[in-house]
Amino acid sequence: MADIKPFKSLLYNQEKVDLRRVIMPPYDIIKDKDVENYYKKDPHSIIRIDKGVDEEGDGERNNKYTRAADFMSEWIMDGVLVRDGEDAFYAYTQEYKLPDGRKKEMMSFFAAVKLEDFSKKIVLPHERTHSGPKADRLLLMRSTYSNTSPILSLYFDRGEQIHDILKNTVKKQKPFINIKNESGLRLRMWRITGKKETEKLALLFKEKQLFIADGHHRYETALNFRDEMREKLGTKKTPYDRILMCLISMENSGISILPTHRMFKTFRDFDPESGAFREFFEVKKLKTTAELKKAMLKPSKNKVLGIVIKKKAYLLKLKEAEYKKILPKSGHIPEYYMLSVSILHTLIFDKILGIPEKEILSSIAYTQDINEAAGSVVKDGYKAAFLVRPSTVDEVKVISLNAEVMPQKSTYFLPKLATGFLINKMN
DSSP, X not given: OOOEEOBOOEEEOTTTSOHHHHOBSOGGGSOHHHHHHHHHHOXXXXXXXXXXXXXXXXXXXXXHHHHHHHHHHXXXXXXXXXXXXSOBEEEEEEEEEOTTSOEEEEEEEEEEEEOOOGGGSSEEOOSOOOHHHHHHHHHHHHHHSEEOSOEEEEEOOTTOHHHHHHHHHHHHSOOSEEEEOTTSOEEEEEXXXXXXXXXXXXXXXXXXXXXXXXXXXXXXXXXXXXXXHHHHHTSSOOTTSEEEEEEEETTTSOOEEEOOEEEESSOOOOOTTSHHHHTTEEEEEESOHHHHHHHHHSOOSSOEEEEEETTEEEEEEEOHHXXXXXXXXXXSOHHHHTSHHHIIIIIIIIIITOOOHHXXXXXXXXXXXXXXXXXXXXXXOOSEEEEOOOOOHHHHHHHHHTTOOOOTTOOEEESOOOBSSOBEEOO
């Protein structure tokens, strides 16, 4: 199954740079307005490679991708970036905060993972990708022969065999990276180099499938780049067959999946207490949005959604038997339609309200913060907000194993991995 190997990462030389000033969040969540601040922080910030900016006069021979390659070469020559001395897996912990302010810590490790076509069902996606981001990542990979943003993938470890190796590493060694980020949250990294540990990790993963959590575009880009290089070099044995992954246990890592709530500045008028809603939901009108938030956060086996419209709050509990009567006989598997986001889009938006998807997407806004979502109608002038429950790791697994993809914005994994600690220099 999954083929993982230790590797010699390209690392920042901590004698020459302050790691806190050169790392950054994943490139795809940095807003354009914040890019300049990262550029100003340090002349060696990873943003100059991983999220370059267009400049006047750019062309085919001089652009943000060629500049990224130049920065990388220059920093290697100057000893700012150095190749690690021996092959290693890299254990990693990252503290993070949930939207409600609670602090958690995620434990994981990095490896060079063999690229596998999705058809083999060894590495599995759960989201649909778009062409724009893939084109950007491919141009960067062609210029730098590297991947700097790790892909986050999940695996099952119910016996905690892998988790025990990571725990022992953390317990017995001092981290070679130990910093706090700009939010005051601690990030640490250890090398796993012992033959016994590295061989056992590789062997354990030969029985496992990997489920991509974040980084679908980067993974598909790496597949395309691998195929390009195979054709260019005339062989299937190339250095471009592996990708940098952060591997995270579904059971033991401390990772979180947040819901992504929907908000609308404009929306058609409707009544959640109408007969059309009551056919499929038990509808309860609540006194306040605070009461609705409490109900949405309370653990429950029932499929529930929240609606805030005209400053009124409603809790909807799905009548599963009635809903299942109208599920299509073909199209998606039943589990797809039981996702919280699918119930919202398929049942409420499409069937009950009859709103075309194009109209929905034209005015939709997203947030993982339940306070922002509930307050958007009461305080911020939004017309309607819809609160959903988070997807579960088991739902991600079922969707992936059945070659399905979830609706857009179905999962939001925390933490978002820091970029810049490790670079997989492939050539």
